[in-house]
Amino acid sequence: MRNMTVIDRSRSGQTADVPGGSEPSVAPAASSKEHKFQARKVAVYYGTKRALNHIDLDIGKGEVTALIGPSGCGKSTFIRCLNRMNDPIANCRVEGQILLDGMDVNAREVDPVELRARVGMVFQKPNPFPKSIWENVAYGPRIHGLSSTKVELDEIVTLSLQRAALWDEVKDRLQESGTSLSGGQQQRLCIARALAVDPEVILMDEPCSALDPIATAKIEELIDELSGNYTIVIVTHSMQQAARVSDMTAFFHLGDLVETGPTDNIFTTPRDERTEGYITGRFG
Amino acid sequence: MSAAPNPVVHATRARVAASLVRRHRNEQIFHGLGLGAIVLSLLALASLITDVVGKGYSAFTQTHIALIVTLDPAVIDPDGTRDPAALLRADFQTPVRDALRARFPDVTSNAERRQLYALISPSAPYILAAQVADDPSLLGRTLELDLLAGDEVDTLVKGSISRDVPEDQRRITDRQIGWVDALTAAGEVSTPFNWAFFTGGDSRDPESAGILGAAVGSALTLAVALVLSFPLAVAAAVYLEEFAPDNRWTYVIEVNINNLAAVPSIIFGLLGLAVFLNFFGLPRSAPLVGGLVLALMTLPVIIIAARGAIAAVPPSIREAAMGIGSSPVQVVFHHVVPLALPGILTGTIIGMARALGETAPLLMIGMVAFIVDVPHSVTDAATVLPVQIFLWADSSERAFVERTAAATLVLLAFLLIMNATAVYLRRRFEVRY
Ligand SMILES: Nc1ncnc2c1ncn2[C@@H]1O[C@H](COP(=O)(O)OP(=O)(O)OP(=O)(O)O)[C@@H](O)[C@H]1O
Ligand SMILES: [Mg+2]
Numbered sequence: 001m002r003n004m005t006v007i008d009r010s011r012s013g014q015t016a017d018v019p020g021g022s023e024p025s026v027a028p029a030a031s032s033k034e035h036k037f038q039a040r041k042v043a044v045y046y047g048t049k050r051a052l053n054h055i056d057l058d059i060g061k062g063e064v065t066a067l068i069g070p071s072g073c074g075k076s077t078f079i080r081c082l083n084r085m086n087d088p089i090a091n092c093r094v095e096g097q098i099l100l101d102g103m104d105v106n107a108r109e110v111d112p113v114e115l116r117a118r119v120g121m122v123f124q125k126p127n128p129f130p131k132s133i134w135e136n137v138a139y140g141p142r143i144h145g146l147s148s149t150k151v152e153l154d155e156i157v158t159l160s161l162q163r164a165a166l167w168d169e170v171k172d173r174l175q176e177s178g179t180s181l182s183g184g185q186q187q188r189l190c191i192a193r194a195l196a197v198d199p200e201v202i203l204m205d206e207p208c209s210a211l212d213p214i215a216t217a218k219i220e221e222l223i224d225e226l227s228g229n230y231t232i233v234i235v236t237h238s239m240q241q242a243a244r245v246s247d248m249t250a251f252f253h254l255g256d257l258v259e260t261g262p263t264d265n266i267f268t269t270p271r272d273e274r275t276e277g278y279i280t281g282r283f284g
Numbered sequence: 285m286s287a288a289p290n291p292v293v294h295a296t297r298a299r300v301a302a303s304l305v306r307r308h309r310n311e312q313i314f315h316g317l318g319l320g321a322i323v324l325s326l327l328a329l330a331s332l333i334t335d336v337v338g339k340g341y342s343a344f345t346q347t348h349i350a351l352i353v354t355l356d357p358a359v360i361d362p363d364g365t366r367d368p369a370a371l372l373r374a375d376f377q378t379p380v381r382d383a384l385r386a387r388f389p390d391v392t393s394n395a396e397r398r399q400l401y402a403l404i405s406p407s408a409p410y411i412l413a414a415q416v417a418d419d420p421s422l423l424g425r426t427l428e429l430d431l432l433a434g435d436e437v438d439t440l441v442k443g444s445i446s447r448d449v450p451e452d453q454r455r456i457t458d459r460q461i462g463w464v465d466a467l468t469a470a471g472e473v474s475t476p477f478n479w480a481f482f483t484g485g486d487s488r489d490p491e492s493a494g495i496l497g498a499a500v501g502s503a504l505t506l507a508v509a510l511v512l513s514f515p516l517a518v519a520a521a522v523y524l525e526e527f528a529p530d531n532r533w534t535y536v537i538e539v540n541i542n543n544l545a546a547v548p549s550i551i552f553g554l555l556g557l558a559v560f561l562n563f564f565g566l567p568r569s570a571p572l573v574g575g576l577v578l579a580l581m582t583l584p585v586i587i588i589a590a591r592g593a594i595a596a597v598p599p600s601i602r603e604a605a606m607g608i609g610s611s612p613v614q615v616v617f618h619h620v621v622p623l624a625l626p627g628i629l630t631g632t633i634i635g636m637a638r639a640l641g642e643t644a645p646l647l648m649i650g651m652v653a654f655i656v657d658v659p660h661s662v663t664d665a666a667t668v669l670p671v672q673i674f675l676w677a678d679s680s681e682r683a684f685v686e687r688t689a690a691a692t693l694v695l696l697a698f699l700l701i702m703n704a705t706a707v708y709l710r711r712r713f714e715v716r717y
Pocket of ligand 2: 077205
């Protein structure tokens with residue numbers, strides 16, 4: 001928690017008016033009914049092709065929500081709606097409402113830049129900047145003005161790398177290029193980069209798809225640690241991973257949200273036969 | 285596993301083997317063609333360079349004739365002012381001619397004298413004047429001076445004039461050849477390195493014509509073109525690639541930029557003449573106007589290259605930057621442009637190299653004039669290297685041939701320096717991702 005304090009101090013100076021900001025006092029809320037995101041009738045079109053049909057999904061604050069479903073069912077599309085990463089896609093149109101702490105993220109007055117500072121993202125393929133490891137992590141805090149001195153920035157970099165379980169491996173080579181790391185290290189660097197701007201939500205789109213079991217275990221551990229303080233949405237193709245890390249699971253199929261509920265329930269007593277078929281490996 | 289072989293492709297191995305033979309043959313043919321193309325272009329380049337060097341190297345030395353010159357103040361500075369400005373305009377021809385007559389006292393007839401005087405360049409008195417103006421204490425002294433030889437003498441000494449040619453078909457007479465031989469025998473003819481070629485402007489006399497004026501003109505013109513076109517082109521490319529809406533207008537603009545890149549350069553010259561000279565009244569023959577015209581010409585080239593380079597930046601980098609809350613402008617200037625910079629620089633160098641070799645549009649705006657002074661600013665009248673080459677190539681004096689080739693070498697050196705800079709900058713900015 002010492003880590004959090006440092007980052008939070010700098011943050012509260014910047015965006016004091018952020019509703020539901022990440023005050024350190026917010027208790028881990030695994031069982032809380034408070035919702036971080038509420039999606040209402042979300043439909044997404046690529047041109048005329050509909051990729052998501054009327055999705056209604058609540059994402060609990062401080063919880064880990066897993067999105068599962070067969071390839072092409074719209075998991076990435078949905079997760080990208082949450083921080084408006086679909087905006088720059090020319091032919092993509094989002095309908096419906098997505099509320100973040102009660103605020104419509106697609107509203108005119110919402111600045112996507114600020115939204116993305118609150119809702120960080122880790123991508124399927126590790127995509128570090130072709131800059132030094134230090135620079136990769138320091139970039140976000142610097143553009144958001146989270147620190148005024150190099151010392152503070154150094155501190156944020158160190159803490160973020162430590163939390164992403166990468167510090168020990170890179171502490172002697174912070175000036176080397178981020179792209180010189182292994183795939184798993186790169187992914188953890190990307191997680192550190194997302195953590196460095198101290199978001200409230202972290203979206204992870206198949207963060208372990210390129211990783212070996214050891215690196216995967218490290219990232220799952222990390223998700224475990226972060227949950228409570230952060231709201232995490234993770235897309236995964238691994239049933240075991242969803243079962244291990246998530247509190248809630250949502251099953252998508254062909255653009256529909258078929259079923260959602262506590263992870264234990266989904267995996268033990270799925271209500272829909274498509275869910276059952278998928279988690280037992282009969283299709284998908 | 286133990287299933288029966290697929291009946292349709294039962295001869296799989298044989299077919300693969302057969303296709304491999306074909307593929308290997310194709311590969312060999314391709315190898316051969318590629319190698320041939322490279323050898324051919326290297327040969328062309330080598331023959332070009334040997335030709336130019338062979339013709340041009342002699343311009344890097346210049347024939348001088350040693351004479352005993354008496355700098356008589358009564359002739360040069362009758363008023364005794366020793367004013368450098370007046371000295372520059374003083375009569376130095378008389379002492380030079382006196383020195384020649386003193387060296388060959390048997391010359392008496394007027395016609396012969398004229399031939400004798402032609403041994404020394406008409407520019408020699410001016411060079412001498414500049415020397416004396418620099419150091420007026422030389423006045424009144426008798427010195428042995430190496431005076432610049434006339435162009436025909438220079439050409440003869442360098443062996444470019446055949447003595448077997450009948451006298452009436454060459455510009456140097458038998459009598460003059462006799463004098464030069466006498467001087468050579470006496471060790472009074474020298475061919476030192478031709479510094480004047482690199483420090484002087486153009487001249488009517490080939491022996492004193494230098495390249496510096498044109499080189500500075502080229503440098504100034506290119507500087508103007510670069511300063512104008514690079515930022516404009518990068519801004520245009522960034523806007524078109526990253527911000528422009530995907531609509532009909534953008535499309536029309538794109539098509540027109542591509543068309544502009546193919547417009548003959550002389551059209552840009554006409555545009556410059558009409559707009560910059562006639563409408564805005566900018567000075568004729570000035571590097572400023574030349575640079576403006578070349579900037580217009582280079583813009584589409586850089587825009588196209590920059591757009592390609594920007595489009596080649598992987599989208600994952602943009603997503604990464606956006607994902608942690610970079611604003612669109614930060615995405616572009618912190619990530620996309622730095623990654624695209626090597627490509628943008630390559631395009632810029634290609635555009636600049638083309639601009640460096642451009643003659644036609646500059647003819648339209650008067651940069652073809654005969655200009656002796658080395659330009660000092662972008663508004664001074666100037667010419668550029670390719671135009672200088674054109675002007676010299678067009679001159680009748682034999683001695684301009686070697687200078688044309690030498691100027692070509694200077695132009696090539698310019699190009700080499702530009703390319704080396706480009707390679708250096710590329711290395712500097714290249715990043716792996
Ligand atoms: N940029 C795009 N343009 C057009 N169609 C797209 C685009 N991105 C996704 N789609 C389509 O939208 C649908 C949902 O895609 P999405 O990427 O969300 O699937 P996914 O569930 O993430 O699949 P995967 O598990 O394979 O990553 C697919 O049919 C896909 O073809
Ligand atoms: Mg996906």
